[in-house]
Amino acid sequence: MSTLRFRWLALVGLVAGLAGWLVNWFATRNGYGTPALPLTSLVTTAAIIAITLVFGRRVLRWRNGRRDRPLDPLLALRTLVLAQACAYAGALNLGWHxxxxxxxxxxASVRSTSLPVWGSVALMAGGTVMIMVGLVVENFCRLPPDDDGTGAPGHTEGEYA
Structure with a gap:
């Protein structure tokens, strides 16, 4: 499985940002509300982050030598996919808001309240944290390079757990 590419995350964020701007521009000029997630969605974001970190910690503990139980390869793969999905969802959330x-x-000068601005900032912060957690947990799933014991230079990059 390939690693996350920063260019793809940035592209997802930019496309979502352009879409968010266009939809918001259309909505506010035609009398509709701001198409933003409610602040309560930060609770869901926090739950996704916590679940990703819990599964990532299990893989990290196994990788660092605490192998009292065998690691299910499907759990490691699902953790990697969850981490990557978390990063992409964070980029989407960050870009949109x-x-x-x-x-x-x-x-801001014609609005009576600044709630949509602060709501967008809070949801952008949640998206940023999702990206960071996704990248960190993806790194947890990377195995260190094998040392074949021959004294010859081995692989310089590890594989996924």
């Missing part, structure tokens, strides 16, 4: 923020900042 950054696009909304750009339009909301421009409307």
């Amino acid at each position: 950054a696009g909304i923020l750009v339009d909301q900042v421009a409307l």
Whole structure:
């Protein structure tokens, strides 16, 4: 399985940001509400982050030598996929709400409340944390390079657990 590419995360964030800006621009100019997630979605974001960290910690403990139980390879693979999905969802969340923020900042002088601005900032922070946790847990799933004991240079990059 390939590693996360920062370019893909950035591309997902930029496309989501453009889409968020366009949808918000259309919605606010036609009398609709701001198309942002409610702040209660941060609870769900925190739960996803916690679950990803719990599974990642199990793989990390096994990788670092605490092998009192065998590690199920499917658990390790699912943890890796969860970490990558967490990072992509974070990029999507960050980009979408950054696009909304750009339009909301421009409307700040005519709005009576700044709640959409602060809501977007909070959800962008949640997306940033999701990206970071996804990248960290993906790194937890990487096995160190094998040492074949021949004294010759071995692999310089490990594989996934």
